[in-house]
Amino acid sequence: MNQRGTLLLTRDDVIQLLNLDECIAAVENAFKLHGAGQLAPPGILSVHASDGGFHIKAALLPLARSYFAAKINGNFFHNAQRFNLPNIQGLIVLCDATHGYPLSVIDSIEITILRTGAATAVAAKHLARPDSRVATICGCGNQGRIQLRALTRVLRLERVFALDVDRERSRQFAEQQSKELGVGITPTFDLTDAVSRSDVCITCTPARESFLKREQLPRGLFIAAVGADSPDKQELEPEILGSSKVVTDILDQCAEIGELNHALRRGVVRRQDVYAELGEIVAGQKRGRTSSDEIIVFDSTGTALQDVAAASIVYEKALRMGRGTAIDFAA
Numbered sequence: 441m442n443q444r445g446t447l448l449l450t451r452d453d454v455i456q457l458l459n460l461d462e463c464i465a466a467v468e469n470a471f472k473l474h475g476a477g478q479l480a481p482p483g484i485l486s487v488h489a490s491d492g493g494f495h496i497k498a499a500l501l502p503l504a505r506s507y508f509a510a511k512i513n514g515n516f517f518h519n520a521q522r523f524n525l526p527n528i529q530g531l532i533v534l535c536d537a538t539h540g541y542p543l544s545v546i547d548s549i550e551i552t553i554l555r556t557g558a559a560t561a562v563a564a565k566h567l568a569r570p571d572s573r574v575a576t577i578c579g580c581g582n583q584g585r586i587q588l589r590a591l592t593r594v595l596r597l598e599r600v601f602a603l604d605v606d607r608e609r610s611r612q613f614a615e616q617q618s619k620e621l622g623v624g625i626t627p628t629f630d631l632t633d634a635v636s637r638s639d640v641c642i643t644c645t646p647a648r649e650s651f652l653k654r655e656q657l658p659r660g661l662f663i664a665a666v667g668a669d670s671p672d673k674q675e676l677e678p679e680i681l682g683s684s685k686v687v688t689d690i691l692d693q694c695a696e697i698g699e700l701n702h703a704l705r706r707g708v709v710r711r712q713d714v715y716a717e718l719g720e721i722v723a724g725q726k727r728g729r730t731s732s733d734e735i736i737v738f739d740s741t742g743t744a745l746q747d748v749a750a751a752s753i754v755y756e757k758a759l760r761m762g763r764g765t766a767i768d769f770a771a
Contacts, residue, residue: 445766449758451547457757458750460554460589466749467558468565468722470501471689474745475719478502482744484693486670492516493670494530499744501752506537509748511548515670517646527646528552534751542769544755548747551754555746556644557586559689559718560664563738564640565594566721566728567687568662572639573598578631578652578675579645580604580613583666587642592621600625601634605645632656643667643675650677650702657684659733665699669741674702676737682708684735685715690743698741 449457473479482499498510513530520527530548535541564572572595577584580602591597600617602625604610614625628634635641635656643652644666652663654677663684667675681703688694691714695701703709716726718738729736758764 445768446542447544447755447758447764447766449544449546449754449764451549453758453763454547454550454754457754457761457763458550458554460557460586461593462753463554463750464558464561464590464593466753467555467746468562470745470749471559471562471719472722473501473719475717475721475723475725479745481692482690484697484744486697489514489516491518495669497742497744497747499748500537501745501748502537503752505752507543507748507752508535508537508540509533509744509751511552511744511747513548513552532747532751534748534755544751544758544764546751546754551747551750552742553582553586555750556583556666556740556742557590558750559740559742559746560587560642560666560738561590561594562722563664563687563718563740564591564662566718567736567738568595568640569660569729569732572662574600574638575640575642576601576603576631576634576638577613578603578641578643579667580606580610581644583644584613584642585617587644587664587666588617589621591640591642592623595640597623599623601628601638602626603628603631603634635661640664645675646673647675648672650674652680653677654679654683657735659735661735662738663736664738664740666740668697668699668701668739670697671701674699676702678703678706678708680735681737681739684737686713686737686739687716687718687721688714688739689718689741691717693741693743694739698739699737700739
């Protein structure tokens with residue numbers, strides 16, 4: 441295959457080329473490099489649109505080859521119902537960061553799903569109690585499935601509670617995922633009861649009002665707040681961040697579009713109260729969990745570091761396996 445062409449890779453190509461385990465390893469390495477101060481800060485631009493919006497996220501990642509990636513994602517959470525389209529869709533442009541040549545244009549859906557779950561796995565590895573056995577998953581869509589699969593890579597889960605506003609979807613989630621993962625999964629609609637019995641709670645919904653409250657949280661809980669990736673989205677009561685150890689993926693980004701944004705606006709947290717970025721913990725700059733009783737919140741807004749880490753794997757494997765279509769845009 442002509443490596444001087446720009447390689448076009450579809451969603452099916454990504455499914456065939458990227459698995460969760462290698463994505464977790466790549467994302468952990470990207471966070472480690474960032475935490476060690478070896479990477480330029482990733483960038484983000486948000487543009488609102490009717491019933492949704494767009495994110496443009498970009499980052500550099502020096503590996504054996506130096507890569508740059510920019511992802512353009514549309515987030516329209518009525519798509520599935522109104523147009524039979526994915527709620528989140530877009531493209532990743534991967535470039536050689538040495539001379540700028542566009543190496544690949546890649547469908548973003550699977551990369552976004554996998555790299556988001558991968559970040560939760562990395563965070564849980566460093567921040568959840570090692571003996572965590574029970575998890576609650578809030579949101580039983582594609583992201584909920586990947587979140588649970590990712591958790592099972594780093595924790596020996598024995599029981600899971602599955603919650604969704606669509607009761608049938610939570611039932612189907614429990615049935616399908618219990619068969620796939622060999623873990624007992626119970627669909628439930630009592631969030632307080634589920635969380636009170638959990639070691640880990642994952643929120644991955646498009647909610648625009650907080651539904652997880654401080655008084656619901658047991659001691660020692662690890663929370664991965666995944667859903668809030670724009671200023672109008674929120675899953676956690678701000679007081680949760682005010683009374684917990686807070687770890688962000690990228691501090692500046694979370695302060696603008698994550699759960700941290702709401703806590704800052706409410707005045708229950710200051711930027712200097714945030715304990716760490718995840719990369720600092722992965723790189724050993726700061727300790728992770730220091731007590732079995734502390735509640736830790738991982739504010740996961742999704743970073744371009746994760747995108748470029750995953751996209752580079754897809755591109756390199758595509759070259760080796762001869763997948764994709766090469767186009768010379770300059771011809």
